[in-house]
Amino acid sequence: MIPPRFDYFSPGTLPEAISLLQRHGDDAKILAGGHSLIPLMKLRFASPAVLIDINRIPDLAYLRESNGYLAIGALTRESDLDHSELIQTKYPILADTAAVIADPLVRNMATVGGNLAHGDPANDHPATMLAMDAEVVVLGPNGTRAIPVKNLFNGPLSTSLNSDEILTEIRIPIPPLHSGGAYLKIERKVGDFAAAAVAVQLTVGKGNICERIGIGLTNVGPTPIKAIRAEQLLRGQTINDQIIRQAAETASEEAQPSADQRGSVEYKRSLVRVLTTRALNRALQRAMGGKER
Numbered sequence: 001m002i003p004p005r006f007d008y009f010s011p012g013t014l015p016e017a018i019s020l021l022q023r024h025g026d027d028a029k030i031l032a033g034g035h036s037l038i039p040l041m042k043l044r045f046a047s048p049a050v051l052i053d054i055n056r057i058p059d060l061a062y063l064r065e066s067n068g069y070l071a072i073g074a075l076t077r078e079s080d081l082d083h084s085e086l087i088q089t090k091y092p093i094l095a096d097t098a099a100v101i102a103d104p105l106v107r108n109m110a111t112v113g114g115n116l117a118h119g120d121p122a123n124d125h126p127a128t129m130l131a132m133d134a135e136v137v138v139l140g141p142n143g144t145r146a147i148p149v150k151n152l153f154n155g156p157l158s159t160s161l162n163s164d165e166i167l168t169e170i171r172i173p174i175p176p177l178h179s180g181g182a183y184l185k186i187e188r189k190v191g192d193f194a195a196a197a198v199a200v201q202l203t204v205g206k207g208n209i210c211e212r213i214g215i216g217l218t219n220v221g222p223t224p225i226k227a228i229r230a231e232q233l234l235r236g237q238t239i240n241d242q243i244i245r246q247a248a249e250t251a252s253e254e255a256q257p258s259a260d261q262r263g264s265v266e267y268k269r270s271l272v273r274v275l276t277t278r279a280l281n282r283a284l285q286r287a288m289g290g291k292e293r
C-alpha cells in the first residue's frame, strides 16, 4: 500500500527540528531510518500529516567513549555497530544485538535511536539497553533531559518522550573489568522479530561473585521487560549452575507473553528460561576472558 499524503521537512539543525515539532504538535513525526515508521504508514496504522526528517542534521551519528559512558548518537545505523571495532571487541552484547536485527539491508538504514524511540517491545535494542542500565538523552524546547531506559517504555509503541522532544544520544556506563554480556534471540526465520530474546550484562568479582547484573527480555510483554527479581536473586551470589537455573526460572515468571503466530504462552516462557540460562553462561564466560567456569 501507499502511505497517506504528508508534508515533508528536512531541517538542518536540531533547534529547527524542535521548532517544527512545536509548530505541528501531534500531527508530526520524526523520520530517522524510516524502517518502522514507513511500514506503519503503508499499512495505514500511522498517518502523520507531517514528517520531520532528521537525516540532514549533522553530528547525530557516532560511537565514542567519554566521561565514563559509551555514547551512541541517535542516528547511528545498526550497520555502524556491525562494523565498529570498539563495539565488536569491547561491547559484545551490542554486537550480538545488532547482528540479529532484520537483515543487512534494513541494518544499513535503521537507527539505534529509532529502535528505542519506536517503543516496540519486539525491537531488540531495548532489552539490551535495560541490561546495560543505559539512559537516553532527549532534547526539547526547554533543553535536554536524561531518561533511564528502565523508565522509557509506557506501553506498546508508547514511550515517555514528549511529542516535541528528539532522542539525541544513548549513554551506556562503560562496564568495569571482568564484565561480560550476551544477547540471544530465537526467531522463526532469519530477519524476523523475536519469538523471545534475552539480554544479560554482568560483572563478576573474586570467586565468581555477581557484583552487577542486568537482564532484559524482548517481545514477551506489552513493553520490554527488566527482569528485576531474577537480577535480585543473582546479585551478591556466587554464580553456579543452581543459581543460574533459579534465575532463569524467575525470569520466565517475570515474562508476560501472549500467544500469537510466534507461539503459545508456555512456549515463550520456556524460551525465556532456556535463553536466560544460555545468556548468563555466555556473559559469564566473556567476563572471564573466554575461560570456562
Ligand SMILES: Cc1cc2nc3c(=O)[nH]c(=O)nc-3n(C[C@H](O)[C@H](O)[C@H](O)COP(=O)(O)OP(=O)(O)OC[C@H]3O[C@@H](n4cnc5c(N)ncnc54)[C@H](O)[C@@H]3O)c2cc1C
Pocket (backbone or CB within 6 Å): 029, 030, 031, 032, 033, 034, 035, 036, 037, 038, 039, 074, 100, 101, 102, 103, 106, 109, 110, 111, 112, 113, 114, 115, 116, 117, 118, 122, 123, 124, 125, 161, 165, 166, 167, 168, 191, 192, 193, 194
Ligand atoms: C523487514 C524488517 C525487519 C525488521 N526486523 C527487526 C528486528 O528483528 N529487530 C528489531 O529490533 N527491529 C527490526 N526492524 C525494525 C528496524 O530495526 C527499525 O528501523 C527500527 O526499529 C526503527 O528505527 P528507524 O531509524 O528506522 O526509525 P523510524 O522508522 O524512522 O522511526 C520509528 C519511530 O521512532 C521515532 N523516532 C525515530 N528516531 C527518533 C529520534 N531520534 N527521536 C525521537 N523519535 C524518533 C519516529 O518518529 C517513529 O515514531 C525491522 C524492520 C523491517 C523493515
